[in-house]
Amino acid sequence: MLEEANLSVGIVAKRCGVNVSALHFYEQKGLIRSWRNQGNQRRYKRDVLRRISVIKAAQKMGISLEEVKAVFAQLPNQRTPDKQDWATLSKAWQQQLNQRIAYLEKLRDSLTGCIGCGCLSMKNCPIYNPEDILADDGVGPLLLDKEAEE
Amino acid sequence: MLEEANLSVGIVAKRCGVNVSALHFYEQKGLIRSWRNQGNQRRYKRDVLRRISVIKAAQKMGISLEEVKAVFAQLPNQRTPDKQDWATLSKAWQQQLNQRIAYLEKLRDSLTGCIGCGCLSMKNCPIYNPEDILADDGVGPLLLDKEAEE
């Protein structure tokens, strides 16, 4: 408990492997926060590093910044989030990951049987519309008729 | 072998569950083709239905239109692609799907141990940089140092 060091934007960028412009951007979107020094330059608490790590991990999972922001909103506001807090987040995302994995597995398992067999353009093709778990992607149910065969 | 029916853009759109504008767009991007009738309206061969199905399936897998286009380019140009041709495509994509699944599994398996444990912002964190299979996403290796701990 000796710090609460103030990191400059350049340092944070270098440590996280992102551009300074990305940090400006995240701040503007409300994902991270900073205060300013005398000369109006941004200064960050160390915990911004973890936030950025989490942002990048989330993106690899296919989670949007909006979603990340929503989740960050549930972190404690008063104190710096601790391991417990982050672990809670991770649990929710694990579930999402599991769903996404299950979805892709279904897609994969349908793929050979499907693209090859001629059913791909038919009404109930499992690949074309495999109980859309990810239906919130906006890919609604698709209506094809039997004429769609070769 | 009685047809080679000519489908209008509206019919194709309805059958595939996409907008007419999307068909224009795909055509402009070189993913599908049409010819024109007397009145300059688009007409499609039936095989466009399968192409669009494949496009949509690919998108669910996270494959970009550019990639789909590249793959379509390997289809026979003279004759209408047959089941064999499509099956070949599907095999390549199955591999991609497997990789993507493996990647997400790795991410998931790292998640609890990682976000919670404090390593997330460290140099060799498996979640932060898990042998980036999907490194072509442009998420290069990330350089964090040990100061990134809490």
Add this chain to the structure above:
DNA sequence: ACTTTACCTCAACCTTACTTGGGGTTTTAT
């Protein structure tokens, strides 16, 4: 014949996630 529906083109707009550039200030290094 007339009206509606479908279609055409082209340009502009939308969202996500940033980057780039211009013009100006602050810090840091020498």
Add this chain to the structure above:
DNA sequence: ATAAAACCCCAAGTAAGGTTGAGGTAAAGT
């Protein structure tokens, strides 16, 4: 005391994957 880095803000640009709208023609229904 300078000069080079680093920083600031704001506006505009980028890429993907389309959508929306305007103004006009074609095809279909009655």
